[in-house]
Amino acid sequence: MANVPTPHIKAKMGEIAEKILMPGDPLRAKFIAENYLSDAVCVNDTRNMLGFTGNYKGSKVTVMGSGMGVSSIGIYSYELFNFYEAETIIRIGTAGALVPQVQPRDVIIAQGACHDTNVDRQYGLPxxxxxxxxxxxxxxxxxxxxxxxxxxxxxxVLTGEVYYDASNSLSAWSKMGVLAVEMEAAALYMNAAAAGKKALCICTVTNNPLTGTEDITPEEREKTLTDMITIALDA
Incomplete structure (x- = not known):
C-alpha cells in the first residue's frame, strides 16, 4: 500500500503523532482513545494491534498497543521511531513490586531498566x-x-524475558533494590537510544510476586490506570 512504511502498521505517513502512548493491551489503547482523546481516529488494526490518533489539550497524540514482551514492543517501537518519525514513546502498563516500600496501587516511573534479555547484543558493544x-x-x-x-x-525496574520464571530469580533482583518487574521497558529504551529519541515507562503496581500479594481488584486497577494515563498524557 502506498505511503505505508512497514508490514506491521498500516498507518500512512502523517497519521502517527510525534508523541505516542503504548499500553500493552490494544483494547487499553482503544479505551484511552475513547475516553481521553478528542476526534480520535483508528490508524492501525493490523494483527488487531489497535492504534488511534487524536487530540489531547490541543496537541496531537497517538495511542497504540505494544503487545507483551521485548520482542513485540521492540518491533513496534523501532518502526514508530525509525519509519514514522515518532519523537517520544511512553509505555504505560502494569508491574509486580519487588521491594517492601512499593505496594499495589503505587505508580512506578522507570528511571532505568535492568533486563535478563539478549536485546543489547545486536549493537555489538564492548x-x-x-x-x-x-x-x-x-x-x-x-x-x-x-x-x-x-x-x-x-x-x-527489571524487564523480564519470561512471565513464568522457573528459576525464581526475582529475589536476587530485589536485593539489588530493583523496584518492580515488567516485560518491555528495556527494549523500548534501547530503541529510543539507538534512534536518538525519547522514551519512558510508567507502570501501576498490581501485585507482589515475591510475597504472594494478590492482584488488585478491577475497580482499583481502573483507578490506578487512570492516574498513570493522566501522568503520561501530560508528561
Missing amino acids: GTYAPIADFGLVKRAYELATEKNIKAHVGN
Missing part, C-alpha cells in the same frame, strides 16, 4: 548497556505525580 529513560520525561512525570498526590517511585 560491554553491558544500561537502558535508561529520558531524564526530562522522568522529571516531568514525577512532578505531575506529586501535583496529583499520586504515590510514585522512581528507580530501576
